[in-house]
Amino acid sequence: xxxxxxxxxxxxxxxxxxxxxxxxxxxxxxxxxxxxxxxxxxxxxxxxxxxxxxxxxxxxxxxxxxxxxxxxxxxxxxxxxxxxxxxxxxxxxxxxxxxxxxxxxxxxxxxxxxxxxxxxxxxxxxxxxxxxxxxxxxxxxxxxxxxxxxxxxxxxxxxxxxxxxxxxxxxxxxxxxxxxxxxxxxxxxxxxxxxxxxxxxxxxxxxxxxxxxxxxxxxxxxxxxxxxxxxxxxxxxxxxxxxxxxxxxxxxxxxxxxxxxxxxxxxxxxxxxxxxxxxxxxxxxxxxxxxxxxxxxxxxxxxxxxxxxxxxxxxxxxxxxxxxxxxxxxxxxxxxxxxxxxxxxxxxxxxxxxxxxxxxxxxxxxxxxxxxxxxxxxxxxxxxxxxxxxxxxxxxxxxxxxxxxxxxxxxxxxxxxxxx
Amino acid sequence: xxxxxxxxxxxxxxxxxxxxxxxxxxxxxxxxxxxxxxxxxxxxxxxxxxxxxxxxxxxxxxxxxxxxxxxxxxxxxxxxxxxxxxxxxxxxxxxxxxxxxxxxxxxxxxxxxxxxxxxxxxxxxxxxxxxxxxxxxxxxxxxxxxxxxxxxxxxxxxxxxxxxxxxxxxxxxxxxxxxxxxxxxxxxxxxxxxxxxxxxxxxxxxxxxxxxxxxxxxxxxxxxxxxxxxxxxxxxxxxxxxxxxxxxxxxxxxxxxxxxxxxxxxxxxxxxxxxxxxxxxxxxxxxxxxxxxxxxxxxxxxxxxxxxxxxxxxxxxxxxxxxxxxxxxxxxxxxxxxxxxxxxxxxxxxxxxxxxxxxxxxxxxxxxxxxxxxxxxxxxxxxxxxxxxxxxxxxxxxxxxxxxxxxxxxxxxxxxxxxx
Numbered sequence: 001x002x003x004x005x006x007x008x009x010x011x012x013x014x015x016x017x018x019x020x021x022x023x024x025x026x027x028x029x030x031x032x033x034x035x036x037x038x039x040x041x042x043x044x045x046x047x048x049x050x051x052x053x054x055x056x057x058x059x060x061x062x063x064x065x066x067x068x069x070x071x072x073x074x075x076x077x078x079x080x081x082x083x084x085x086x087x088x089x090x091x092x093x094x095x096x097x098x099x100x101x102x103x104x105x106x107x108x109x110x111x112x113x114x115x116x117x118x119x120x121x122x123x124x125x126x127x128x129x130x131x132x133x134x135x136x137x138x139x140x141x142x143x144x145x146x147x148x149x150x151x152x153x154x155x156x157x158x159x160x161x162x163x164x165x166x167x168x169x170x171x172x173x174x175x176x177x178x179x180x181x182x183x184x185x186x187x188x189x190x191x192x193x194x195x196x197x198x199x200x201x202x203x204x205x206x207x208x209x210x211x212x213x214x215x216x217x218x219x220x221x222x223x224x225x226x227x228x229x230x231x232x233x234x235x236x237x238x239x240x241x242x243x244x245x246x247x248x249x250x251x252x253x254x255x256x257x258x259x260x261x262x263x264x265x266x267x268x269x270x271x272x273x274x275x276x277x278x279x280x281x282x283x284x285x286x287x288x289x290x291x292x293x294x295x296x297x298x299x300x301x302x303x304x305x306x307x308x309x310x311x312x313x314x315x316x317x318x319x320x321x322x323x324x325x326x327x328x329x330x331x332x333x334x335x336x337x338x339x340x341x342x343x344x345x346x347x348x349x350x351x352x353x354x355x356x357x358x359x360x361x362x363x364x365x366x367x368x369x370x371x372x373x374x375x376x377x378x379x380x381x382x383x384x385x386x387x388x389x390x391x392x393x394x395x396x397x398x399x400x401x402x403x404x405x406x407x408x409x410x411x412x413x414x415x416x417x418x419x420x
Numbered sequence: 421x422x423x424x425x426x427x428x429x430x431x432x433x434x435x436x437x438x439x440x441x442x443x444x445x446x447x448x449x450x451x452x453x454x455x456x457x458x459x460x461x462x463x464x465x466x467x468x469x470x471x472x473x474x475x476x477x478x479x480x481x482x483x484x485x486x487x488x489x490x491x492x493x494x495x496x497x498x499x500x501x502x503x504x505x506x507x508x509x510x511x512x513x514x515x516x517x518x519x520x521x522x523x524x525x526x527x528x529x530x531x532x533x534x535x536x537x538x539x540x541x542x543x544x545x546x547x548x549x550x551x552x553x554x555x556x557x558x559x560x561x562x563x564x565x566x567x568x569x570x571x572x573x574x575x576x577x578x579x580x581x582x583x584x585x586x587x588x589x590x591x592x593x594x595x596x597x598x599x600x601x602x603x604x605x606x607x608x609x610x611x612x613x614x615x616x617x618x619x620x621x622x623x624x625x626x627x628x629x630x631x632x633x634x635x636x637x638x639x640x641x642x643x644x645x646x647x648x649x650x651x652x653x654x655x656x657x658x659x660x661x662x663x664x665x666x667x668x669x670x671x672x673x674x675x676x677x678x679x680x681x682x683x684x685x686x687x688x689x690x691x692x693x694x695x696x697x698x699x700x701x702x703x704x705x706x707x708x709x710x711x712x713x714x715x716x717x718x719x720x721x722x723x724x725x726x727x728x729x730x731x732x733x734x735x736x737x738x739x740x741x742x743x744x745x746x747x748x749x750x751x752x753x754x755x756x757x758x759x760x761x762x763x764x765x766x767x768x769x770x771x772x773x774x775x776x777x778x779x780x781x782x783x784x785x786x787x788x789x790x791x792x793x794x795x796x797x798x799x800x801x802x803x804x805x806x807x808x809x810x811x812x813x814x815x816x817x818x819x820x821x822x823x824x825x826x827x828x829x830x831x832x833x834x835x836x837x838x839x840x
Contacts, residue, residue: 142557255751287443294711339655380651413683417661
């Protein structure tokens with residue numbers, strides 16, 4: 001059954017908005033379900049991009065957008081005003097809304113969700129928390145079967161960049177914050193990030209998702225990371241800890257405890273190991289224990305993925321249309337470095353003969369490791385080779401295996417050094 | 421609008437099945453949408469549990485189950501036969517199916533998915549990969565907006581337990597595997613786990629989810645972890661690496677490369693840091709970069725959460741019924757240890773006066789840390805206190821702050837040592 005595509009109006013063509021448009025334009029397989037019809041931005045003339053199909057109308061008149069009765073309004077303008085009024089207007093005229101606007105949700109979430117129900121439409125906001133990390137889908141759908149107890153995370157990339165850089169470099173806050181500003185990780189006025197307002201709004205959204213409860217942003221205690229000094233990292237490390245901005249909400253009796261601010265966390269924990277602008281979130285449930293999610297918490301393309309995922313979800317394609325697994329062709333792995341371990345009955349010339357058989361396949365050695373202490377009749381040593389195709393490596397190994405000096409069959413392991 | 425609850429028949433009352441029943445019975449808020457009507461198991465008499473409501477029919481006759489025309493059949497029997505026949509029969513009579521059966525999906529996924537479409541029903545399987553980790557919802561819905569490139573993970577808890585224990589203890593495989601068998605982490609015949617068949621079936625399911633493609637399980641190269649020795653961990657660590665069983669599939673040109681087996685991974689990577697029976701999965705996308713998920717990959721309650729999440733999702737409650745955020749009461753945090761840092765103009769008696777004010781609030785000191793090298797007029801030192809309520813701590817700090825020896829305001833940070 002072929003249904004008409006959802007007509008999508010995009011409000012805001014900044015970092016996130018332009019990435020949303022780009023994904024919609026670059027993924028033609030989405031085209032039969034989602035059709036970008038309008039792009040709204042102030043001073044739209046200077047925004048116009050030539051890679052957007054000419055079928056898309058550019059406008060800086062919001063009434064043009066609403067007059068076209070779009071099926072979905074994507075709000076990536078940010079801020080409570082005027083974005084909030086536009087979201088209300090969209091819902092009131094029955095359009096679904098996809099928004100990345102945590103501040104709006106923190107301030108008016110309950111009212112907007114009711115408005116969606118009243119108008120038999122939907123409000124989606126995967127992009128409002130932790131950017132590209134599919135946290136909201138994961139919690140709302142993937143953990144719907146659990147009774148959740150606690151959500152805690154590093155939700156502000158700027159603060160994490162500052163604190164993890166201080167920890168690694170022993171530098172002071174002011175110095176690192178200035179660097180973060182130069183690099184574009186922190187704004188000229190960094191208070192929304194370092195003083196916890198941004199993470200606080202995300203905690204409010206997460207409490208809504210995880211517990212169906214609305215905390216008032218003003219009621220969430222927020223402590224700034226500004227007083228943290230290099231001395232604090234030295235003392236924390238003596239306690240096996242480091243310092244991170246942690247945002248958390250947990251169910252306690254008939255209420256909820258929520259908090260944003262710097263805290264000591266074990267250096268070897270998920271939070272302690274989280275570096276740079278990355279986000280990491282841990283959800284604890286009564287039945288399922290702890291689950292963690294991590295990834296890029298901000299950035300145009302990652303946040304846009306979350307917006308487009310909400311759009312795809314609105315089309316109902318994922319489940320309602322069923323799913324198909326087509327046959328696939330298996331291809332060889334990409335070139336990789338390999339670890340080759342031999343256990344041999346030692347005698348002169350073994351290394352030379354192995355090296356020669358590898359060279360015959362154009363495989364370059366990277367390192368040869370041999371630790372002392374192995375017996376002569378079962379001597380273990382290792383050769384690592386530079387990135388190579390698997391086929392010549394296996395060919396070389398077959399030749400090597402046929403030699404008579406092996407005490408155990410050789411072992412070849414790929415080295416996955418890129419985080420695969 | 422009140423709809424009738426979905427009538428759920430549960431096939432299998434082992435570890436996972438009994439946990440599914442327990443969640444359905446213990447979470448009354450699910451009762452208006454999901455009603456457990458039948459429990460099927462061989463030799464059902466010895467399985468009967470007194471906490472299951474008397475309204476549930478226990479049977480070892482599969483025809484009784486299908487004769488009752490359930491809305492949803494939950495299949496947690498495992499294995500391709502006879503479970504596969506029951507899943508087919510359920511779909512053919514229009515029931516939705518929720519299954520945890522990776523082997524069945526790997527063998528017959530495409531056919532069963534087509535059968536679901538033909539019969540206008542649904543087949544869900546969040547529990548088939550990575551147990552309680554909401555990976556399938558996260559990928560299918562949360563990352564639907566991205567073009568995925570690669571999925572890689574530690575998907576077999578037994579192998580990870582064996583390898584991470586070998587790395588930590590310098591013991592040999594046979595010894596650690598025997599311990600894993602004693603502890604119940606490994607089966608008497610561990611080949612499905614250590615030789616990669618279990619993880620291979622999960623790779624097949626993940627390729628379906630991430631790429632809509634079906635790899636034949638037999639075509640996925642599987643290498644055993646059995647040849648890995650203590651010597652390999654020693655050599656790996658000289659390369660900054662450790663060894664893990666990695667399952668992966670990546671899109672390459674017009675095909676897919678897939679693989680399960682031991683590999684060297686950096687000791688400080690997500691994979692290298694993953695200990696015990698935990699699962700961790702990394703998804704790379706063209707737009708959103710890398711996202712990671714981690715949590716309990718197996719175990720009755722965690723896997724049951726995934727099953728119940730699929731059931732909740734089938735009720736359509738999550739989005740179709742709208743969402744409500746009710747007002748919440750804010751309560752104080754649980755008792756926690758705190759880190760207190762002071763910067764003082766040094767003089768005798770400061771520590772004593774601070775200790776006294778803490779003692780007056782019944783707060784116990786845990787440690788006092790003072791590093792050398794700070795100037796006398798700005799001497800930084802730290803007191804950690806044992807877990808205490810926040811209110812008396814703040815009261816003590818107010819008293820302490822009023823002293824005249826501070827060069828900077830005191831800083832109090834919670835110590836989140838439990839992974840919060």
